[in-house]
Amino acid sequence: MSPLTTLASQAEVHPPHRRAPLDLPPFRPHPLFRGGHAQTVAGCYLPWRRIAYRAVQHLVPLPDEDKIVLHDDCPEDWKAGDPVVLMVHGLGGCHQSGYMQRGMIKLTHLGIRVFRMDLRGCGAGFSHARHTIHAGRSEDAAAALAYVIGLCPQSPVHMAAYSMGANIALKMAGEFGDQPPPELASLMAVAPPIDLVACSQSIQLGWNRLYDQSFVVGLLRHLRRRAAQVPNAITRQFNPRPRRLIDFDNQFTAPLAGFATALAYYEGASSAPLLRRIAVPTLIVAAASDPIVPIEPFERATYSDTTELVVTPCGGHLGFVGQSGDDPDRRWIDWRLIEWVTSHAPQRAPAPFHARPTAHAVPAASAFTESTSSR
Numbered sequence: 001m002s003p004l005t006t007l008a009s010q011a012e013v014h015p016p017h018r019r020a021p022l023d024l025p026p027f028r029p030h031p032l033f034r035g036g037h038a039q040t041v042a043g044c045y046l047p048w049r050r051i052a053y054r055a056v057q058h059l060v061p062l063p064d065e066d067k068i069v070l071h072d073d074c075p076e077d078w079k080a081g082d083p084v085v086l087m088v089h090g091l092g093g094c095h096q097s098g099y100m101q102r103g104m105i106k107l108t109h110l111g112i113r114v115f116r117m118d119l120r121g122c123g124a125g126f127s128h129a130r131h132t133i134h135a136g137r138s139e140d141a142a143a144a145l146a147y148v149i150g151l152c153p154q155s156p157v158h159m160a161a162y163s164m165g166a167n168i169a170l171k172m173a174g175e176f177g178d179q180p181p182p183e184l185a186s187l188m189a190v191a192p193p194i195d196l197v198a199c200s201q202s203i204q205l206g207w208n209r210l211y212d213q214s215f216v217v218g219l220l221r222h223l224r225r226r227a228a229q230v231p232n233a234i235t236r237q238f239n240p241r242p243r244r245l246i247d248f249d250n251q252f253t254a255p256l257a258g259f260a261t262a263l264a265y266y267e268g269a270s271s272a273p274l275l276r277r278i279a280v281p282t283l284i285v286a287a288a289s290d291p292i293v294p295i296e297p298f299e300r301a302t303y304s305d306t307t308e309l310v311v312t313p314c315g316g317h318l319g320f321v322g323q324s325g326d327d328p329d330r331r332w333i334d335w336r337l338i339e340w341v342t343s344h345a346p347q348r349a350p351a352p353f354h355a356r357p358t359a360h361a362v363p364a365a366s367a368f369t370e371s372t373s374s375r
Contacts, residue, residue, distance in 0.1 A: 024339070027312040027332050028323045036289030037207065039316025046321060048102055048331070055095075055116070057124060060147045067128040068140055070147065071095045071116040075108050081154040083185070084113045085341060086145060090163025090191075090318065091133075092218055094123025099162055099190075099318060102334050112341065113152065117144045119165065121226070130234050134257045135164050135196060136269030138172035145172070149183045156185035158341050163293075163318060166192035166284075167271045173282060174274025186281040188340050190333055191290060191318050194275065195297035196266035200246050202294045211292055215245045223252075272301050282307040283340050285333065287315030 033042040055071035062068065070086075085107050089097050095116035104114045120140050121129035133140075141161075148157055161169035166189035173180065173187055193199040203212040220242075226233045234256060242248040249262035259265035282304075288295045288311055298309060312320070320333040327335040 024310060024336055025326065027315055027320060028326060029314040030321045030323055030330060033316075033319070033321050034314060036287070036291045036314070036316045036319075039287070039289065039314060039319030039321055040291060041316075041319075042321045043316060043319030044098065046330070048098060048329070049105075050101065051105060058115075058147065058151075059128065060143055062120075062140065062143055064131060066120060066131055067125060068120055068144060069095075069118040069123065069125040069128065070144060071118070071124070072151075073104050073108050073114045073116070075111045075113065077111055078113045080152070082111065082113065083158060083341065083344075084115065084148060084152045084155045085158045085160055086148050087114060087116045088141060088144075088159065088161035088165030088169055089117070089119060089122070090165050091135075091215075093162070093165075094118050096123065097162075099333070102331055103160060103337050106334055106338055107341065110338070110342065113155070115144070115148050117141070117165075119168075126226075127230055130230070130232050132234070132253070132256060134253050134265070134269060135167050135193070136171065136257065136265070138168050138175055141165075141168050141172045142175075145181065145184065149181060153183070155183070156344070157181075157183050158185050158344065159187045160190075160337050160341075161187070161192070162190045164193065166190055167194060167196075167269070170194065170271035170278070170282070170284070171269070171274055173280055174271060174277045176279065177277045178279045180280050184280050186283070186340065186344050187278075188283045188285070188337055190285045191287065191293050192271065192284060193293045194270055194272040194301060195294075196270045197263065198294050198297045199292060200249075200262070200266060203245065203292055208291050212245050213243075216242055216248050219245075219248055219252075272297055275307060276302045276304050278304045278307055280306060281344065284309045285312070285336065286310070287312050287317070287319070289314045290317045292317045 029039060033039050055073045058070040058072055059067045060070060087100055087103055089100050095118050100116050104116055107114050118125040120131065120133040120137060122133060159169050169187055170189050170192055202208055223235065227235065236252050236256065238251055242251055246262050249265055254262045254265040257265055259268060286295060286298055303309060322330050322332040324330060
């Protein structure tokens, strides 16, 4: 384990184990959004340019008879053997989450085929799952990956995962150990809650409690909708009504996931103990100002020789809204995804990318938004 420090004006890379050192441009926060909370909110609600939905949906069967949905955006000039990216969202998000759509738009613009995964019971897969999603369901990500490999057997597959989805993807990669699928070319994990115990403690402090309350309100709303629209959904009654996320997980998530307590669930679902086993090229991006995912677990973790950790001083949780002129638009993390994927699979020169925001802010995928995703 090596000590990790954050730099005042640029991202730090730790450790540089790829073919060549990763040279990310510094993240310079927008002058109006310099704090972690401001970045978190701005990352969710600032306007961006959308396109019409054109994806083909695939239903991926799971061993317990649930299904997950993949949204397949395939450029017209994509051919067998060209790169593929599998994207995974955070808690409260889905294929429509802003970072999922923006990443897909930028990647397909380069001729890269993109599959956006709806986690179990989320997005288009809402009615296809009796069981609920939780932060340890790495088997779902592995099933989605295997399905994509089956559809694109000659193509390198890259994974890009965010928040809770990033923890799931890292856990999956660690469980693969030194025998990952040969088609899995790389993994990028943004704001992963690698230590769920630390995250639970963090969101109970100060203003962070607003995120804790938001989690509970959104999860209860989600369960009420499931009760009304998914008659065979597996559920539990609450007594008393949970006020904190840890209370919700003690009464609902942990027992349905096979854990005795929320603490046992957090420990069993966290990816931190498995990071040392990851054998595929992996980039982890975290922000020291993240109000949901604290930075200390990244300092304590032990990493494999194929893993790089980039920590920015600012960025919030899935924010990374930068200054004008640094990238074609202000979404710093989107362009780092492009750089990461293309550094492993160089692409032909694309047409100029024009990014003009819409006149209205894009609403969150649900009232319980991915901008406050911690698991």
